[in-house]
Amino acid sequence: MLTLENVSFEVPGEKGQKEIIRNISLKVDDHKFVVITGPNGGGKSTLAKLIAGIERPTSGKIYFNGEDITDKTITERANLGISFAFQQPVRFKGIQVLDLIRLAAKQNLSPADACKYLSEVGLCAKDYINREVNASLSGGELKRIEIATVLARGTKLSVFDEPEAGIDLWSFQNLIQVFERMRKQTDGSILIISHQERILDIADEIVVIADGQVSRHGAKDEILPGLLGTASAMNPCDKYYQGGAQA
Numbered sequence: 032m033l034t035l036e037n038v039s040f041e042v043p044g045e046k047g048q049k050e051i052i053r054n055i056s057l058k059v060d061d062h063k064f065v066v067i068t069g070p071n072g073g074g075k076s077t078l079a080k081l082i083a084g085i086e087r088p089t090s091g092k093i094y095f096n097g098e099d100i101t102d103k104t105i106t107e108r109a110n111l112g113i114s115f116a117f118q119q120p121v122r123f124k125g126i127q128v129l130d131l132i133r134l135a136a137k138q139n140l141s142p143a144d145a146c147k148y149l150s151e152v153g154l155c156a157k158d159y160i161n162r163e164v165n166a167s168l169s170g171g172e173l174k175r176i177e178i179a180t181v182l183a184r185g186t187k188l189s190v191f192d193e194p195e196a197g198i199d200l201w202s203f204q205n206l207i208q209v210f211e212r213m214r215k216q217t218d219g220s221i222l223i224i225s226h227q228e229r230i231l232d233i234a235d236e237i238v239v240i241a242d243g244q245v246s247r248h249g250a251k252d253e254i255l256p257g258l259l260g261t262a263s264a265m266n267p268c269d270k271y272y273q274g275g276a277q278a
């Protein structure tokens with residue numbers, strides 16, 4: 032179980048400190064598929080980075096299975112079973128896709144076994160297994176390879192930041208199926224940041240983050256209907272047209 036207790040995160044701003052995450056308390060139970068959503072700039076990616084250890088909270092505590100991980104490094108958290116897939120995946124010049132999957136799985140997988148993870152994310156494995164993880168890969172290909180490495184790691188908590196970003200419409204259905212399979216097979220929990228209704232629709236729980244705070248958290252059936260057509264889904268310019276002063 033992941034527990035955040037009164038977590039805040041500030042960065043230096045033009046007018047003093049700017050609070051990006053404001054006193055967030057949150058529990059993610061084992062075996063849960065939780066989707067974090069909310070308006071752009073609300074603090075979702077920052078929250079994911081705090082969980083993965085890429086950023087450290089200014090105040091508050093983070094616990095993983097009862098252990099205080101607030102001061103632990105990314106590697107220490109990874110060794111405890113937390114994995115993170117970036118919104119914009121990192122490229123590794125000089126490393127082949129096969130090496131990356133073996134590193135993630137922490138075993139010398141045969142190419143055939145490594146290929147299974149690529150096939151899971153809808154890539155024709157033989158075309159990619161020996162490719163270098165460099166700038167020659169498209170954004171969508173890189174994203175799918177990164178998701179394949181998270182599958183290969185088989186961790187207790189898998190955090191995905193907007194996995195749908197850059198994935199084409201045809202592969203999106205496949206991605207949903209990947210997450211549905213992960214949900215059935217994993218012993219751990221899955222935390223996904225997403226704006227996609229179809230990903231929200233397969234969640235057990237939805238957390239809405241706006242203005243650095245949890246504005247709503249509950250079961251999918253309770254939260255999702257109220258999300259569609261809310262202020263965050265409206266045209267941000269609508270406020271200028273209130274009172275009939277339309278341009």
Ligand SMILES: Nc1ncnc2c1ncn2[C@@H]1O[C@H](COP(=O)(O)OP(=O)(O)OP(=O)(O)O)[C@@H](O)[C@H]1O
Nearest residue numbers: 042043049051069070071072073074075076077078
């Ligand atoms: N290191 C930083 N320095 C200054 N501002 C930052 C920093 N990191 C994030 N921010 C700001 O904090 C806010 C939250 O950013 P974050 O990326 O967490 O939002 P988000 O909810 O993931 O947005 P999106 O849905 O657009 O991906 C934004 O206004 C962003 O510009």
